[in-house]
Amino acid sequence: MTATSPLAPAPDAFAPAQLGPLQLRNRLIKCATFEGMTPDALVTDELIEFHREHAAGGVAVSTVAYCAIAPEGRTDRHQIWLRPEAVPGLQRLTEAIRAEGAKAAAQLGHAGAVANSGSNRAKALGPGAIPAPMGMSLTHKVALDEIPGLLRKAATATKIAVDSGFDALEIHCGHNYLISSFLSPLLNHRRDAYGGSLVNRARLAREMIETVREAAGPDIAIWAKLGMYDGVGKPGPGRGPKPWRGFNVDEACEVARLLESDGHLDAIEPTAGSSLLNPMYLFHGDAPRKAFAEAFHGAMKTGLQVAGPVFLKNYPYTDGYLMPLARELRAATSLPIILLGGITDRPSIEAAMREGFDFVAMGRALLREPDLPLRLAADPTTESRCTHCNLCMPTIYSQTRCPIRTGEVPDPLPA
DSSP, X not given: OOOOOTTSOOOOTTSOEXXXXXXXXXXXXXXXXXXXXXXXXXOOHHHHHHHHHHHHTTOSXXXXXXXXXXGGGSSSTTSOBOSGGGHHHHHHHHHHHHHTTXXXXXXXXXXXXXXXXXXXXXXXXXXXXXXXGGGTEEOEEOOGGGHHHHHHHHHXXXXXXXXXXXXXXXXXXXXXXXXXXXXXXXXXXXXXXXXXXXXXXXXXXXXXXXXXXHHHOTTSEEEEEEESOOSSSOSSSXXXXXXXXXXXXXXXXXXXXXXXXXXXXXXXXXXXOBTTTBGGGTSOBOOOHHHHHHTOOHXXXXXXXXXXXXXXXXXXXXXXXXXXXXXXXXXXXXSOBEEESSOOSHHHHHHHHHTTOOEEEEOHHHHHOTTHHHHHHHOTTOOOOOOOOOTTGGGGGSOOOOTTTTTSSOOOSOO
């Protein structure tokens, strides 16, 4: 899809739309934001209520994060990994979402170097031996003969997700999680079929997506959360000499074309930033360095207190802040694009529709006001009360929430 012609009306984001095999009630998606509500790596009543509330608030899809394909693929042992024991709770969760008129999506992935090997009691994985800071260790380099096993785990996890009632699957190919780390020329120094050229670095992504599609079948919508830029070097041309060049939008566009040619995806959701290298590039707004440090203990807390200004950079918030990069991806592929980043009100939603984006994803604004989609549909002048303070980000370690909504911090906006 290309940008809408000035003579043609932009699609109505609040009218029904088709995403692959799914008929959705509108074009608004609750994006994956880790909920921190699974202490035993299983669904809880709190997690069900969290997604039920968002579904009741008017989104077309509520995305459950983070569903790991294997136990070592979690950022810590409290995250769900898809196994038979998880199915009863996941079925209750998907039923609760659908009962409110929305579709249920699961974010599938493997955290790779972002995994906490100490918490998981299993080696973190990577394209090579790279730092895995959450576990204060180095990753285990995935050997060629181990990749088929990873793909089998993805197939099993997919079947469990489908059996649990999920209507859609999002495959995590961003933020320097495992697939993203293979894509990165900064992190992937392999000399085999999975390293070197972009085609080789994209091989794992393509194989994983093909595996998920084959296991899911044609009735499940599948999209990839694809990093456009990891926040290292410059995002486009002239981005600096190797080996200090990270993944950039030029390469992301080529990967999108490869994925489109494979024919397994129904959409792409562009993202940015790196959980290893530059997490705040995705979350424009304030950088809550003190709150992040307080969420940890020991060496991690000390490290964040010392390195916070370097690791947690400050990027000023503007509406639709990922749109400049996403425009390039939009032009590179005819796959439907789900625009993420700074979507909070009717003007930002309508701007996305005018530019040819097919769906929009909302995160922090919905933590502040889960019913924001219903109010935006009823009154186009509705303004979001999200202040982009990002104090919600450290709460993923203690049940994800907006601290302003809960009254933990004062609301700076007038009542």
